Each structure stands twice: as structure tokens, then as C-alpha cells.
Amino acid sequence: MACILVVDDEMGIRELLNEILSDEGHTVYAAENAMQARTIREQMRPDLVLLDIWMPDVDGITLLKEWSKAGQLTMPVVMMSGHATIDTAVEATRIGALNFLEKPIALQKLLKTVNKALESSPKYVEPPEDKASQPSLSAGSGSPKASTLEQPLASSAGEYISGIAKTYFDLPLREARDLFEKAYFEHQMIIMGGSMTRISEYTGLERTHLYRKLKALGIDTSRNKGEQ
Structure with a gap:
């Protein structure tokens, strides 16, 4: 950035x-x-x-x-x-x-x-990852390409999701929901490069609510500072 x-x-x-x-x-x-x-x-x-x-x-x-x-x-x-x-x-x-x-x-x-x-900054160039991280659409279909959907998630979030999916149905609803939300937001932090604004806009959560949600789920937002 x-x-x-x-x-x-x-x-x-x-x-x-x-x-x-x-x-x-x-x-x-x-x-x-x-x-x-x-x-x-x-x-x-x-x-x-x-x-x-x-x-x-x-x-x-x-x-x-x-x-x-x-x-x-x-x-x-x-x-x-x-x-x-x-x-x-x-x-x-x-x-x-x-x-x-x-x-x-x-x-x-x-x-x-x-x-x-x-x-307007002459030496600043928007990182290409910003565009690459967005799902691409098939021409005229209005839906993500199959190749995009079939790609594995980023390693850390993907392994986490794969591990908890097997135990979702054996847990009380609240625990299962918290595990899913944590995996979901950790994945969003990876693909959005840690941008709280982009995550807020994508998830529809007001920024202050988003911070409270991440804190409640035990997600450390500081680790993404300065990364893209």
C-alpha cells in the first residue's frame, strides 16, 4: 500500500x-x-x-x-x-x-x-493484488467462474475451515456458529489484505461493530497492519 x-x-x-x-x-x-x-x-x-x-x-x-x-x-x-x-x-x-x-x-x-x-500521488501505484483478490465473472453469466470457486482457500484459513467442518454438527449451535464466524473473518482478512474498510463494506458490518466482533472472536487485527 x-x-x-x-x-x-x-x-x-x-x-x-x-x-x-x-x-x-x-x-x-x-x-x-x-x-x-x-x-x-x-x-x-x-x-x-x-x-x-x-x-x-x-x-x-x-x-x-x-x-x-x-x-x-x-x-x-x-x-x-x-x-x-x-x-x-x-x-x-x-x-x-x-x-x-x-x-x-x-x-x-x-x-x-x-x-x-x-x-494523484505520482509515485504511488495501486497494488495489483487488490483486483486479483476479487472473484472474476464469466462473460454474461453474472456468476463467479468455476475455476475461481474450485481454487483452494489460502492455506491457513483453508486448513482451519477444513478442520472444523468435520465437527460442526457435533457442537452446540452457539459454538458451531462462533467457529464458523472466526474462520469466515480470518479468511476475509487474508483475501482483503487486512483492510478493515473493505471487510466492513463486503460483510455489511459497520466498522465499530466489526472491530467488536473480531475482538469477541479472538481475532488479532494488529497482525495485518502494514501488509497487503
């Missing part, structure tokens, strides 16, 4: 964005001030920067101007602030910022803005 730099002097914001974006499979680097942001931008060459406007010492607008004048605005930058005026947002856009996020940042707004920004 993408390499994203989050620049914010508030630890809580950095940790929250890191958790959300890592769940989406992105690699996240955090900086609490302009000095750290300069270093990470130079070393990691991020696909996207989420830049807070109000920071001590050097604010986000000043850092954006610095990158623009030095010809270092080679990646999309999305500004963030909970107190900025419309004039500030317009100025940031004029300098070179792609978009603006108002704090507190709504989850869906964040993900939509990040995805949109990555589409």
Missing part, C-alpha cells in the same frame, strides 16, 4: 491516524514537528503527507511554503486543523496543498480524502 507521513504535535492525533491508516494496510510514519517532518520526507519520500497547520516553532503553512519553494512538493499534502479559517484553507490550497481536513476528523472523511489524494 502507500507510505504516509503524519505531521502533528498532538500525540493522540498521531496515534489515532497511525492506527486507522495502518489498519488499511498503509505504512505510517509520524512526526511531531517540522524538523522531524523534513527528515522523514527526505529519507522515506512518502506518497502522501497529512500536515497539521498549528504546530509550535514552525507551523504547517510555513513548512508547506518551504517545500514548495524548494521544489520538494513532489507528493500530495492534505492539511489538518481544528481552528483554521476559510482564508487559511484557501492559502494552503494556493501554496500547493491538495485538500483540507477539519478536526475532529471523521473516519469516513479521512479515508475518502486519503484515497482521493493517493490517486
